[in-house]
Amino acid sequence: MSKTHFGFQTVDERVKASRVRGVFDSVAGKYDLMNDLMSMGLHRAWKAYTVAAANLREGERVLDIAGGTGDLARAFARRVGVKGVVVLTDINEAMLRRGRDRLIDEGLLVPTALCDAEQLPFPNDTFDLLSVAFGLRNMTHKERALAEMNRVLKPGGRLLVLEFSKVAQPLAKAYDWYSFNVLPRIGQWVAGDADSYRYLAESIRMHPDQAELKAMMKGAGFGHVDVHNLSAGVVALHVGIKC
Numbered sequence: 001m002s003k004t005h006f007g008f009q010t011v012d013e014r015v016k017a018s019r020v021r022g023v024f025d026s027v028a029g030k031y032d033l034m035n036d037l038m039s040m041g042l043h044r045a046w047k048a049y050t051v052a053a054a055n056l057r058e059g060e061r062v063l064d065i066a067g068g069t070g071d072l073a074r075a076f077a078r079r080v081g082v083k084g085v086v087v088l089t090d091i092n093e094a095m096l097r098r099g100r101d102r103l104i105d106e107g108l109l110v111p112t113a114l115c116d117a118e119q120l121p122f123p124n125d126t127f128d129l130l131s132v133a134f135g136l137r138n139m140t141h142k143e144r145a146l147a148e149m150n151r152v153l154k155p156g157g158r159l160l161v162l163e164f165s166k167v168a169q170p171l172a173k174a175y176d177w178y179s180f181n182v183l184p185r186i187g188q189w190v191a192g193d194a195d196s197y198r199y200l201a202e203s204i205r206m207h208p209d210q211a212e213l214k215a216m217m218k219g220a221g222f223g224h225v226d227v228h229n230l231s232a233g234v235v236a237l238h239v240g241i242k243c
């Protein structure tokens with residue numbers, strides 16, 4: 001069996017998917033609180049920027065991949081209105097359930113689908129916009145997932161990938177210290193799980209940087225890709241156009 005990485009560990013490909021599932025099963029209950037604590041609220045600004053960059057119009061069809069607890073799907077649903085549709089998807093039932101319940105509680109009826117981004121259960125050329133926020137990093141075959149995203153997008157449609165990326169060099173030391181010392185402690189304290197947050201820090205280091213991800217997206221068929229660095233590259237938004 002082929003090998004891949006789970007954080008800094010080398011594991012069989014099949015093992016990675018189940019270890020990732022374990023992480024999100026473990027953190028689902030405290031996911032939103034942890035996001036606010038770990039990023040000091042910044043994830044809200046990164047997502048708001050993504051929603052602005054999406055520039056959605058009423059009536060558009062949107063797929064939120066690895067959508068988890070539904071932050072982006074919720075904002076998108078308000079923009080596309082009743083004539084549009086937003087589908088919230090995730091591979092993890094615990095995360096998706098929380099997302100769906102949360103949106104229903106807020107009066108938003110968003111269709112949900114439990115599915116793997118590497119095998120999307122949608123026909124070709126279906127959506128105007130796709131988003132994947134902090135999800136691509138966890139996928140075993142990123143090229144396969146990006147090719148699937150390209151397949152289900154309409155020609156001219158856009159893919160928004162919001163993901164941790166390579167931070168600017170002057171901040172690297174402080175960021176490493178925070179990631180490997182503070183994050184696991186917050187994880188232990190709030191969610192009773194240091195290991196999942198150690199995985200988070202490691203997986204960020206193993207993820208392709210801005211230029212590599214741009215090349216991967218081009219390789220998957222996105223004719224034009226723009227990169228927006230946020231918070232000095234802690235996070236980057238890649239916007240790809242299917243053309």
Ligand SMILES: C[S@@+](CC[C@H](N)C(=O)[O-])C[C@H]1O[C@@H](n2cnc3c(N)ncnc32)[C@H](O)[C@@H]1O
Nearest residue numbers: 066067068090091092095116117133134135138
């Ligand atoms: C860090 S959470 C991000 C949730 C949400 N997008 C957000 O920004 O708050 C990552 C999500 O990716 C999902 N995920 C991991 N691998 C996946 C895959 N192969 N297909 C679909 N979702 C996946 C996980 O289940 C998890 O809910």
